[in-house]
């Protein structure tokens with residue numbers, strides 16, 4: 001039985017993963033967005049909220065997980081981050097399995113996974129696509145976000161496989177340092193190329 005080509009989409013903080021994932025979606029390729037799933041499960045009434053409250057008392061409220069507060073507890077404390085990941089990652093894996101069953105008839109699907117290399121997910125996909133932009137562009141994008149500080153940005157970078165290594169390990173790199181229209185054209189070209197390969 002044929003199955004969809006599994007495309008892993010990743011990139012460091014602020015490199016444009018979500019934006020590029022939207023481009024795949026607009027081109028008709030179903031996208032599993034790991035961050036979105038995490039947010040849904042951590043949001044109001046989310047299935048992970050009780051377990052996170054039990055492990056990190058005071059880190060949730062009526063609106064679900066208080067992300068800034070929890071981030072302050074776990075970014076900077078590897079042991080605490082590990083405990084959070086042990087709650088979150090198995091639940092994401094379950095949802096990923098359900099997504100795959102739902103889209104089993106497609107020719108390709110995208111998994112938008114921030115920690116694809118860090119957590120070994122690259123071994124479970126057929127093709128790895130890395131989004132990347134110059135470090136200065138990345139820095140400007142990230143520091144423009146509310147609540148972000150140079151220290152927090154620097155720390156998150158230490159938790160992630162460096163951009164240069166990601167680029168080296170990628171099957172394809174999508175450049176996001178260019179105007180959006182150019183990036184979207186590269187995404188369309190890549191999809192056509194993968195379809196052609198699938199036929200040959």
Ligand SMILES: CC(C)(COP(=O)(O)OP(=O)(O)OC[C@H]1O[C@@H](n2cnc3c(N)ncnc32)[C@H](O)[C@@H]1O)[C@@H](O)C(=O)NCCC(=O)NCCS
Nearest residue numbers: 013014034035038067068070071074084088114115156159
């Ligand atoms: C701690 C939380 C609540 C903070 O939320 P917040 O909205 O403030 O930050 P956000 O999720 O946008 O993350 C900011 C940046 O840190 C990176 N990041 C998040 N979690 C991790 C992690 N476990 N390891 C390395 N980088 C991470 C993200 O990729 C992003 O680039 C949240 O990041 C979380 O629940 N993380 C653990 C789950 C996880 O591993 N998610 C990422 C992959 S699914």
Ligand SMILES: Nc1ncnc2c1ncn2[C@@H]1O[C@H](COP(=O)(O)OP(=O)(O)OP(=O)(O)O)[C@@H](O)[C@H]1O
Nearest residue numbers: 012013014015016017018019176177178179180183
């Ligand atoms: N050519 C481009 N491709 C992608 N994004 C671009 C481009 N030009 C400008 N941007 C902007 O850069 C930002 C990228 O943010 P995005 O949320 O997509 O990054 P991300 O990699 O998903 O971040 P994080 O890992 O922190 O969740 C967006 O505001 C987007 O509009």
